[in-house]
Amino acid sequence: MTTVGVVVFPGTNCEFDVADAVRRCGAHPQLIWHNDTDLAGVDAVILPGGFAHGDYLRTGAIARFSPVMGSVACFAQGGGPVVGICNGFQVLCEAGLLPGALQKNAGLKFLCQSTEVQVASTDNVLTAACRPKLRLRLPINHFEGNYTIDAVGARRLRDAGQVVLTYVDNPNGSVDDIAGVCNSEGNVVGLMPHPERAVDALAGSADGRVLVEGILASARGGRRLAHARS
Amino acid sequence: MIFDVVVDVASHEGIADPQGATIERALPALGFEGVRQVRVGKSIRFTLEAGDDRGARALVEDMCERFLTNPVIERSQIIVTPRRS
Numbered sequence: 001m002t003t004v005g006v007v008v009f010p011g012t013n014c015e016f017d018v019a020d021a022v023r024r025c026g027a028h029p030q031l032i033w034h035n036d037t038d039l040a041g042v043d044a045v046i047l048p049g050g051f052a053h054g055d056y057l058r059t060g061a062i063a064r065f066s067p068v069m070g071s072v073a074c075f076a077q078g079g080g081p082v083v084g085i086c087n088g089f090q091v092l093c094e095a096g097l098l099p100g101a102l103q104k105n106a107g108l109k110f111l112c113q114s115t116e117v118q119v120a121s122t123d124n125v126l127t128a129a130c131r132p133k134l135r136l137r138l139p140i141n142h143f144e145g146n147y148t149i150d151a152v153g154a155r156r157l158r159d160a161g162q163v164v165l166t167y168v169d170n171p172n173g174s175v176d177d178i179a180g181v182c183n184s185e186g187n188v189v190g191l192m193p194h195p196e197r198a199v200d201a202l203a204g205s206a207d208g209r210v211l212v213e214g215i216l217a218s219a220r221g222g223r224r225l226a227h228a229r230s
Numbered sequence: 231m232i233f234d235v236v237v238d239v240a241s242h243e244g245i246a247d248p249q250g251a252t253i254e255r256a257l258p259a260l261g262f263e264g265v266r267q268v269r270v271g272k273s274i275r276f277t278l279e280a281g282d283d284r285g286a287r288a289l290v291e292d293m294c295e296r297f298l299t300n301p302v303i304e305r306s307q308i309i310v311t312p313r314r315s
Contacts, residue, residue: 058300094300101302103241108248148245148303173246 002027002219005042007072007088009034009052009063014085014196018048021196025212027219034066044081044125044219045072047088049141049194059087059102059144060094069095081125081218082188086142089180089190098183098190099157100149106173110143114204116168117179117193121161124186125218126211136207138193140171145192147174147181157181165191187218231312233278233286237298238307240271245303274298277313286310 004022006029008015019029030042034052039045052063063069069091076082076097084092092098105111119127119134127134149157154175157163165180172192180191195208241247249270257265280286287310294306 057298061297061300093302101300103245103303104248106246106248108252146246146248150302173248 002043002216003041004029004215004219005032005039005045006030007032007034007045007047007068009050009066009091011052011054012048012050012087014048014050014087014194017194018046018085018196021199021208021212022046022216024199025209025216027216032068034063034068037067037071039071039075042075042080044083044215045075046215047072047082047084047091048196049086049088052087052091055087055144058094060091063087063091064095073097076183076188079185079187081215083126083215084188084190085194085196086140086145086192089192090144092188092190097188098181099153099162100147100175100178100181102144102192103146103148104144105142105146105171111145111171112141113139113171115140115171115179115193117165118168120163120166121182123161124164124182124189126180126182126189126191126214127164129214129217130210134210135168136165136195136210137198137205138195138208139197139204140193141197142172142192145172145174147172147178147192149175160184162186164189165193231280231282231286233280233283234311234313235276235278235286235290236309237274237290237294238271238309239274239299239304240269240307241303242305271304278310283310283312 022029119130166177170177182189195211198205198208250268254268299306
């Protein structure tokens with residue numbers, strides 16, 4: 001059975017939602033404490049949302065030094081699918097596994113709402129199963145979701161198809177309406193919206209399911225996808 | 231030698247600073263006119279043991295590069311003062 005490693009830092013609070021979503025989509029979630037470094041038997045890694053290490057100094061700044069992050073970097077280097085959601089996205093940026101940074105929302109409001117995003121590229125482990133320009137309704141829940149990168153970096157992301165998701169109506173001031181990006185190989189993806197909270201219509205939307213299933217499909221054939229790209 | 235270190239962290243010019251913008255908008259309401267370019271940052275203070283001034287500064291620059299700041303969005307100004315014993 002496909003196993004998804006769900007990394008838990010002190011202060012992570014979305015690990016059970018992610019584990020539940022993974023289970024509902026037919027795979028086995030395995031919680032991995034941040035001091036563990038063993039990713040053997042894991043087919044994909046998800047860094048869930050929360051406030052890792054209290055978000056002290058900057059969001060993700062301390063989490064990046066957790067022992068597990070060395071293993072996550074190795075796993076990513078080997079082409080394994082790695083997805084960071086919300087705080088997980090911030091951690092991946094701080095760790096240098098994704099370009100850019102996330103700063104406070106324009107308007108300085110903590111945003112907790114439903115939002116519409118559009119699939120901007122499909123050459124990555126998250127949206128591989130989506131058709132281009134597919135629109136999804138997903139919840140966002142963040143204070144530091146304002147994706148920031150300089151003009152040169154933003155153009156590079158656009159040209160290389162590394163912008164994965166964009167907001168239809170930009171809620172937080174992100175450069176180019178960016179809601180999610182991937183690395184140049186497409187096997188590391190970060191996004192601010194929470195697909196794991198939208199896998200059942202009972203929760204308001206099941207649109208996140210296609211993304212969770214995308215991660216699982218990539219986990220099954222993940223290394224092939226990464227190699228095909230590079 | 232012991233040094234007193236102050237690291238002043240602020241966002242790069244050109245990076246939106248919503249906190250600074252909010253303060254700038256609020257000041258005229260209290261009658262403070264003519265305030266422009268408000269930037270909000272943070273300062274990190276500590277003491278550091280190092281051989282000399284240059285060595286201390288080099289260490290702090292390395293800390294800033296690798297941990298204390300995120301060079302994508304922030305820049306830092308470092309003040310190193312030898313402590314008189």
